Structure formats: structure tokens, C-alpha cells
């Protein structure tokens with residue numbers, strides 16, 4: 001199996017050298033776009049490319065508005081703030097995620113509450129969410145939701161679309177609605193993914209994208225908040241641009257805010273990359289299909305496919321092995337051969353800063369953590 005995988009990847013990427021987990025792809029159009037921004041002198045947080053990238057993103061995802069930020073973590077932080085999260089509150093999310101999800105919550109002075117994921121999507125489990133809320137939460141007289149054990153207000157739910165596979169948003173939204181909780185999607189990995197034809201990141205009150213160098217398209221560093229609510233988009237924009245009031249020359253700011261706007265230089269790169277999203281999606285789908293065929297006859301390896309009713313962007317391909325030993329053996333053999341395969345993130349609830357955070361039963365997350373291996377997933381090299 002190891003030799004087959006190594007041989008397959010050497011042929012797919014046509015190289016005997018190292019094969020990275022995920023690499024960006026740039027051509028002359030990207031160079032031209034960035035050079036244009038440099039020549040225009042608009043390289044910082046003001047410029048036509050940021051506005052254009054926002055319009056293009058909104059258009060592409062079917063969201064009414066997009067607000068660009070310096071990175072995905074900053075986008076999540078602003079979105080959660082705008083959704084009403086305050087210091088001392090709690091925000092429900094999944095333990096199987098990149099650390100940014102919990103960090104955005106913690107930077108607001110709030111505490112993450114970790115609820116289990118499901119095997120089918122690798123995303124937050126609607127059943128686990130409902131059970132935990134029924135067991136551990138209560139409605140207050142004001143109609144808000146409170147953790148009965150800690151007495152803290154639960155202010156939002158943040159599902160994450162793991163590796164680009166859309167979480168079960170309809171069911172999650174139904175549970176969250178019943179508890180009057182806003183949903184902010186961490187769609188950092190899921191640009192181009194859809195569920196029932198709708199873009200990941202456009203189901204909840206807001207959704208956040210990332211354009212870090214390892215994501216499906218990149219701006220170097222960058223992120224965006226998607227929302228259909230004009231007032232929330234305006235507030236997100238205001239909060240991410242030092243809360244400066246509109247005026248031709250006066251420096252007047254009406255609240256403590258962030259300098260989180262995406263620079264024009266980065267947006268110039270993003271505008272070009274977004275025009276190539278369909279090309280990247282097609283390449284990634286081809287690779288995922290080839291992986292699926294490769295592993296289908298192999299006992300004890302399960303390739304993780306897009307959930308029913310979804311089209312995944314297959315940002316990072318992943319397989320499930322029978323146990324931790326089989327996982328470690330595959331990691332050892334492939335990395336020794338120059339292939340960058342990786343285990344999934346250490347569960348957020350096991351990181352020192354989040355060990356004391358409230359959590360429900362996490363059997364599925366623990367089971368998946370031991371068995372997932374991510375495979376090289378770059379859109380094919382030119």
C-alpha cells in the first residue's frame with residue numbers, strides 16, 4: 001500500500017523530489033495583478049482592489065456582502081464580536097479544528113465550549129449539539145441561552161467545514177434557532193464548497209473565509225466575512241478599519257476597534273486567484289477521485305469523500321486508518337519517502353490554554369484524531 005501511494009503521487013505530480021502537503025499556484029496573471037497594485041501606489045488598506053475583491057467574493061459565493069480582513073482569524077474575531085459575543089461569555093465550537101477557531105473566541109474574552117463532531121462531515125454534530133444544550137443549558141427570562149453549570153451566557157455557535165467538507169448546516173441551524181443562538185461558520189477551508197448548491201459560509205448569520213498561503217486560493221495572508229445582513233457587514237467593516245467615521249479629512253473614531261483591513265496589495269493577488277478557483281476546484285476533484293480509486297480496493301483505509309448532497313472543494317484530502325499505530329506507520333513511511341503527509345490537529349480541548357474549557361462527550365473527535373491522515377493535495381503543478 002505504501003509503495004502504491006508513493007508511486008501514485010510521484011506520477012501525479014511528476015517529480016522525484018519532495019511533495020508538499022499544499023502549495024499555492026501562481027502564473028503571470030498573479031504577477032501582473034500584484035505589480036499593478038505596486039505601480040498604483042495603493043498597497044495598503046485603501047484601494048480599488050480590496051473593494052473589487054469584496055464584490056467578486058460576494059458574487060462568487062452568492063452572499064450579499066463580503067468584508068475583507070488581514071487574515072481568517074481576524075475575520076472570525078470581528079464576526080463573533082458583531083454577532084454579539086462579549087467578554088465572559090461562552091461560544092460553542094468543535095474540538096477538531098485549527099487553533100484559530102478557538103483563539104478568535106478567546107481573544108474576545110470568551111470561552112470555547114467543545115462539542116463533538118460527526119464522522120460523516122467531520123463537522124459539528126447537530127445531535128451532539130442538541131443533546132448538550134438540552135442537558136447543560138437553560139433559557140433565561142430575556143430569551144438568551146445560559147450554561148447551567150458555569151452560569152455564563154452562551155452567545156454563538158461556530159461550526160467548521162473541515163478540510164472543505166460542508167457541515168450539516170440545516171440541522172445545526174435548526175438546533176441553534178431553537179436556542180436563539182447565532183451561527184458563525186468557520187468556512188476558512190471551504191471556499192468553493194457547496195451544500196444543496198449553496199456556498200459554505202453563507203448558511204449562518206455570517207461565515208468566515210481564509211486566504212492564507214495554504215488555502216485553496218491565497219492572498220498571501222487574508223480573510224473575509226460573508227453575510228447577507230447589510231448592517232452586520234457595515235459594522236464589521238467599521239470595526240476592522242479603526243472605527244473611523246466617514247469624513248473627508250477628520251480623524252474621528254467612535255469606538256475601540258481593530259486595524260484588520262486586508263491591504264490592497266493582497267487583494268490584488270486575491271482578485272486574480274479567484275478567477276482561477278474553478279480551475280483549482282477541477283484539479284482537486286480529479287485528485288480526490290484518483291485517491292478514491294487508489295484506496296477503494298485497500299482494506300483498512302477509508303478515503304474521506306464529500307458528504308451526501310454536497311460538493312466539497314477537497315481542499316485537503318484525508319484518509320482514515322484503523323488505529324493510531326497504522327496512522328503512525330503511514331506517516332513514517334511516506335514522510336521518509338519525501339511525501340508530506342500529516343496527522344490532523346491535536347484536539348483543541350487538549351491544548352494547555354483550552355484544557356479547562358467546558359466540553360461535552362468527545363468520542364467521535366477522539367476516534368477521528370487518532371486515525372486521520374492528510375495527504376498531499378495541491379492543485380496539480382503546471
Ligand SMILES: *Cc1c(COP(=O)(O)O)cnc(C)c1O
Nearest residue numbers: 071072073098100101188210212
Ligand atoms: C486557516 C484557518 C483559519 C484562519 O487562518 P488564518 O491563517 O488566520 O487566515 C481559521 N480556521 C480554520 C479551521 C482554518 O483552517
